[in-house]
Amino acid sequence: MKHTLYIVGFGPGSYEHMTQKAIDVMKTVDEIVGYTTYVNLVKEYFPEQNYMTTPMRKEAERCLFAIEQVEEGKDVALISSGDSGVYGMAGIALQLVQERKSDIHVEVVPGVTASSASASVLGAPLMHDFATISLSDLMTPLDLIMKRVECCAMGDMILCFYNPRSKKRNDYIIKAVEKILLYQKESVPVGIVRHAGRQEEESFLTTLGELKDFENWEEEKKNKLDMFSMVIVGNSSTYVKDGKMITPRGYQI
Amino acid sequence: MKHTLYIVGFGPGSYEHMTQKAIDVMKTVDEIVGYTTYVNLVKEYFPEQNYMTTPMRKEAERCLFAIEQVEEGKDVALISSGDSGVYGMAGIALQLVQERKSDIHVEVVPGVTASSASASVLGAPLMHDFATISLSDLMTPLDLIMKRVECCAMGDMILCFYNPRSKKRNDYIIKAVEKILLYQKESVPVGIVRHAGRQEEESFLTTLGELKDFENWEEEKKNKLDMFSMVIVGNSSTYVKDGKMITPRGYQI
Numbered sequence: 001m002k003h004t005l006y007i008v009g010f011g012p013g014s015y016e017h018m019t020q021k022a023i024d025v026m027k028t029v030d031e032i033v034g035y036t037t038y039v040n041l042v043k044e045y046f047p048e049q050n051y052m053t054t055p056m057r058k059e060a061e062r063c064l065f066a067i068e069q070v071e072e073g074k075d076v077a078l079i080s081s082g083d084s085g086v087y088g089m090a091g092i093a094l095q096l097v098q099e100r101k102s103d104i105h106v107e108v109v110p111g112v113t114a115s116s117a118s119a120s121v122l123g124a125p126l127m128h129d130f131a132t133i134s135l136s137d138l139m140t141p142l143d144l145i146m147k148r149v150e151c152c153a154m155g156d157m158i159l160c161f162y163n164p165r166s167k168k169r170n171d172y173i174i175k176a177v178e179k180i181l182l183y184q185k186e187s188v189p190v191g192i193v194r195h196a197g198r199q200e201e202e203s204f205l206t207t208l209g210e211l212k213d214f215e216n217w218e219e220e221k222k223n224k225l226d227m228f229s230m231v232i233v234g235n236s237s238t239y240v241k242d243g244k245m246i247t248p249r250g251y252q253i
Numbered sequence: 254m255k256h257t258l259y260i261v262g263f264g265p266g267s268y269e270h271m272t273q274k275a276i277d278v279m280k281t282v283d284e285i286v287g288y289t290t291y292v293n294l295v296k297e298y299f300p301e302q303n304y305m306t307t308p309m310r311k312e313a314e315r316c317l318f319a320i321e322q323v324e325e326g327k328d329v330a331l332i333s334s335g336d337s338g339v340y341g342m343a344g345i346a347l348q349l350v351q352e353r354k355s356d357i358h359v360e361v362v363p364g365v366t367a368s369s370a371s372a373s374v375l376g377a378p379l380m381h382d383f384a385t386i387s388l389s390d391l392m393t394p395l396d397l398i399m400k401r402v403e404c405c406a407m408g409d410m411i412l413c414f415y416n417p418r419s420k421k422r423n424d425y426i427i428k429a430v431e432k433i434l435l436y437q438k439e440s441v442p443v444g445i446v447r448h449a450g451r452q453e454e455e456s457f458l459t460t461l462g463e464l465k466d467f468e469n470w471e472e473e474k475k476n477k478l479d480m481f482s483m484v485i486v487g488n489s490s491t492y493v494k495d496g497k498m499i500t501p502r503g504y505q506i
Contacts, residue, residue, distance in 0.1 A: 016274035016277070017274060017363065018273055020271055020272075021270060023273065083369045084373075085377055087379075087380060087502070090373070091377035091380035091499055091500065091501060091502050092501075092502065093377075094376055094497050095501060098494055098495055108377070109373065110365050110372070110373040111365060111369070112336070112363050112364060113366070113369055116262075116336045116339065116364070117363050119338040119343075119361075120338050120362065124338055124341075124343035124346075125338075126339050126340075127338075127339075127340060127343070127344035128340075128393070129387060129393075131382065131405065132384070132385075133382045139502055140381070140382075145382075147408055148382050148408040148410055151404040151405060151407050152410075154404050155403075155404030155405065156397070157404070157405075241351055242351055244347050246344055246348060248348060249340070249345065
């Protein structure tokens, strides 16, 4: 009998935002494989399961281990937060399965991605065309990232920034804002959500003008912008009212 | 006691892709309000519930009705497929609540959006920066839509097209492809998924070059491109292998 590698996106992290399918798969597989932080997020919900963790940036090893487990006759869930198909493990897992000419069954289980989870906290910023850009240049040249930011701003698109800031990439978000400001006003609203959909969730609203001045923010506020945060920059019609960030879609109301 | 308007995205349509929260809300509210097609999709899972349907394009009326029900002391779920925060009902509902100065509680419940559901069917096309563009010009001028398409192609971004074709908008997808071809090769893979994540799901792979020639497709194949379809256009590094559409993320494997 063929066994299955499920590539599972379990959403923001809390049980309530997992899909029924993700829950069913994690409950029933023989082994759950993931990066330590992700495993810690789901362990409390499925304490009886077998887990195997690998450190960050060992994506290929993690996938290979999961594939081998399936080849040996187990059903395995390779997990990541958000949607496994958005900057997730689906790509590298499929690539490795193909390279090995492995005949295991692979199923990608989609989840609620971070931009959706963050938008729901802020109000309704994604009612219009938007782009999703990662500010991590580990695997994409910074020039290309910034070109994309500028192209999207030129098209007056809403922007969702994944991985907006790390210790080594302290100022990329400022560079990105400078590109956007070539086309947008300083008053355009920006929503920042940290740990969207998790217990520690926090969010606040700012503007492109204020974010340009990020270097001068107080340390405590600066720290709310890190690898656990999502930055959503509105388009020219986005506004804030009663604490909600809204991009109107043009219905007659 | 304050009652709540839940703006629920129930994902592609099948029970398995609903989040736990969406299920809990739909099970427990006093009334479920939605466009007829959406209500028919969820009714079979929650047959005991009270439903109120309104026709398509009556978004404001539907929201107002839902808000009034909450004001009268009910908990209400205003439902849509996918993620309620992506081209969904979250925006107009929040706008109307604010306009009425209603003091009801509003909660946006995020779901699996159509681009995630479609990507999981095709393989792993969204491993890199991507844009989400609706080809419906009901509420966005066609020129702006096409400008966005061109800007994103210029930035070598993956593109997800919502509402790619209707009877009145037969050729917009061709116009979009022509814009993309100013920057991309004809060989760039395109994945088309219809009814992603539902029982009737079907998908196929094509290329920008073939899609440019859409007018000459056989009628049966043409009909697979409609308002229930999602079109995902790769970037310059996207490829197809063993029937899977993959945008590699640059891991060392």
